[in-house]
Amino acid sequence: MSLNTRAIAALGAVVVVGAATVGTSVAIASGQTEHSSHRATLTVGNSSIVADPLCFNGGSPITEDLQQECQQKATQALAEGTLPTRDVVVSDRVGVGVSPNVADTGWWAFTNGGSQGQGGRFSLFSYAKGPTFSGSQPASQVLNASGKTLVTVVEGDKNSDNPVAVWYFQLNTQDS
Numbered sequence: 001m002s003l004n005t006r007a008i009a010a011l012g013a014v015v016v017v018g019a020a021t022v023g024t025s026v027a028i029a030s031g032q033t034e035h036s037s038h039r040a041t042l043t044v045g046n047s048s049i050v051a052d053p054l055c056f057n058g059g060s061p062i063t064e065d066l067q068q069e070c071q072q073k074a075t076q077a078l079a080e081g082t083l084p085t086r087d088v089v090v091s092d093r094v095g096v097g098v099s100p101n102v103a104d105t106g107w108w109a110f111t112n113g114g115s116q117g118q119g120g121r122f123s124l125f126s127y128a129k130g131p132t133f134s135g136s137q138p139a140s141q142v143l144n145a146s147g148k149t150l151v152t153v154v155e156g157d158k159n160s161d162n163p164v165a166v167w168y169f170q171l172n173t174q175d176s
Contacts, residue, residue, distance in 0.1 A: 040153045040167040041097040043136065044086040048097075051084040053155075053165035061162035074168050078150065085170040090143065093136035094151075094171070096124050102155045103132045105164055109153040111171070113144035120144065124151070127158045139171075147173045 038059075041050045054077065055062055055070035062070065077083045088094065096109040109124040122142045125134035143149045149171040156163035 037099055037101050038155070038165050039099045040102070040169075042084065042086060042151060042169040042171075043093075043095045043097065044088045044139070044171065045092040047086065049084045049086055049169065051167055051169065053167050054083075055163075055166040057164070059164060061156070061160060061164055062166070063162065067162070070166055074166075077168065078148075078170065081170075083150075083168050083170045085172060087174045088139050088143065088149075088171045089174050090138075090140040092139040094124065094139050094142050095134050095136035096151065096153055097133040098153065098155070100132055102165065103128075103130055105129070105155050106157050107153065107155045108158075109134055109151065111142045111144070111149050111151050113142045113149045143171065143173055149173070 038053055038056060039050050040053070041048050054073055055066065057063070057066055074083075098107050106127060106129040107125070108127040111122045111124060112120060113122050122137075124137055124142060125131075142151075151169040151171060153167040153169075154163045155165040
């Protein structure tokens with residue numbers, strides 16, 4: 001038995017319509033109606049969370065005034081518990097990823113954890129252009145003693161004083 005070209009075309013149309021329906025359904029179900037080109041992802045163990053920047057000036061450098069507002073927004077969000085959050089145990093590994101266009105601009109990431117010899121700050125990813133993932137670090141090295149660790153991701157050119165975008169995540173240390 002052979003298929004004729006009409007049957008093949010009809011089958012192809014069903015596959016294309018089905019794929020489009022599934023793709024649209026996934027986007028609607030996740031609340032994503034359009035693509036965001038400025039995203040950061042925090043990975044803890046086998047789970048991750050994706051966020052838009054807390055501070056963003058449409059792709060232009062964030063001015064000094066906007067940086068002050070950004071820090072106030074971050075402080076308030078941290079106090080209210082509204083930052084994107086992940087639970088972590090010390091045996092987990094932690095990493096950060098960014099969208100390709102963020103990587104093209106350049107980015108770095110750090111936590112307010114780490115040893116006092118590091119100034120109470122741990123670098124998850126030193127400044128670089130191109131790579132989209134920091135690699136994963138042992139959580140035991142990136143966490144601070146308070147049980148709540150702030151992860152900061154910054155997009156910007158290292159030769160500029162003003163970042164382009166800033167993301168904040170919170171890690172909540174759990175008992176193993």
